Amino acid sequence: MEHTIYNLIIIGGGPAGLAAAVAAYEAGERSILILERDTRLGGILNQCIHNGFGLHTFQEELTGPEYAQRFIDKVTEKGIAYKLDTMVLSIVQTEDGAKEVAAVNETDGLLILRARALVLAMGCRERSRGALNIPGFRPAGIFSAGTAQRLVNIEGYLPGRRVVILGSGDIGLIMARRMTLEGAKVLVCAELMPYSGGLKRNIVQCLDDFGIPLKLSHTVVRIEGKERVEGVVIAQVGPDRKPVPGTEEHYDCDTLLLSVGLLPENELTIGLGASISRITNGPVVNESLETSIPGVFAAGNVLHVHDLVDYVSEEASLAGESAAVYVASCGSAMSVKETANGTPVSFSGGIRYTVPSSIDPQKIRNWCKIRYRVGDVMTNRRVSVLLNGTEVISKKRRVMAPGEMEEVLLTKKILDNCQDLKTIEIKIEEDR
DSSP: OEEEEEEEEEEOOSHHHHHHHHHHHHTTOOOEEEEOSSSSTTGGGGGOOSSOBOTTTTSSOBOHHHHHHHHHHHHHHTTOEEESSOEEEEEEEOTTSOEEEEEEETTTEEEEEEEEEEEEOOOEEEOOGGGTOOOBOOOBTEEEHHHHHHHHHTSOOOOOSEEEEEOOOHHHHHHHHHHHHTTOEEEEEEESSSSOSSOHHHIIIIIGGGTOOEEETEEEEEEEOSSBOOEEEEEEBOTTSOBOTTOOEEEEOSEEEEOOOEEEOOHHHHHHTOOBOTTTSSBOOOTTOBOSSTTEEEOGGGTSOOSOHHHHHHHHHHHHHHHHHHHHHHTTOOSOOOOOOOEEEEEESSEEEEESSEEOGGGOSSEEEEEEEESSOEEEEEEEEEETTEEEEEEEEEEEOTTSOEEEEEEHHHHHTSSSOOOEEEEEEEOO
């Protein structure tokens, strides 16, 4: 059993973990270890063979594997250590302040690793059929959209020929196009909400361009077939999201793909004892992306579900740099460095949550980006940021939707001009 001490351990070798490792290295940290449970680095990007990645980060359009490879190359060039096929079992904080990570793999067996700081980058998972309570048997032919994507793009297996998709998240939209290109017939994409959960560009490029209908305010009410899916019935739902009798439509199909939401992988975070947001299901973090446990940082989809991987990398770079700064401030001691509480970020006007949840102006080096999502489609709005009740930012937004991340940027100059910061508020109002 290996007992090893690192300054920084990063859990997850996907886009968030890779970007955090590179940023920590560039901030001066050299004792870094990445733990990845898959057989290769890159995470979910390895199966995302469509383009559209990297426009913000690299100013060019890349496929998912190409985007991941850019960061894998950086990790390799810098000699950052990583272990593949390694499953993290638990994380605890010891009495002397160390973060103790228990992991296992075939080569090393049981690993007990100690670190001064952690970056949590475990990503997210798809919500399964079990969470939907759809009546019917449990036949073959029901897949999450991400599972179908892996089967088609990595395993070379087409899971079905006549397909119905429930949910209009980005993965479901992309798989509507992918299945069509592989020769399947996608009959319909049904969405429970009165708006799509995906990016507008994906609705246009993946549904409209292929003549695939999107039925909003609809859901699957019955799955037919015992051994294999033989058909599904969808129905319109009312404002209470319950099926409206008499609106049922039957589709003969052999496959049902589910794209009904993503859940941050936070079992390890909860086991560690970090505070969790009831809205995002991710940890509550401050301006440095530090959780409620000092020295433990989080970034990417484990923190909150993103729409663009470029934003994941940007966020993770901040987490990695912050972790390196934290380690340097601890010196050679393993003990916990206590952190002061920042000013809470409040919000109104339809905002569901913000990341970060609090800000300490003294810790902002250049700027602080606050990301948030709205709870409904909004048009002609004005977004304002108020510090101690004084408006410091105001901008118009023609359209905002739950499927697309919004952000405001607080520069250090803006924060420095506000003495004794007591309140931070983001509000959305109608733009008259």
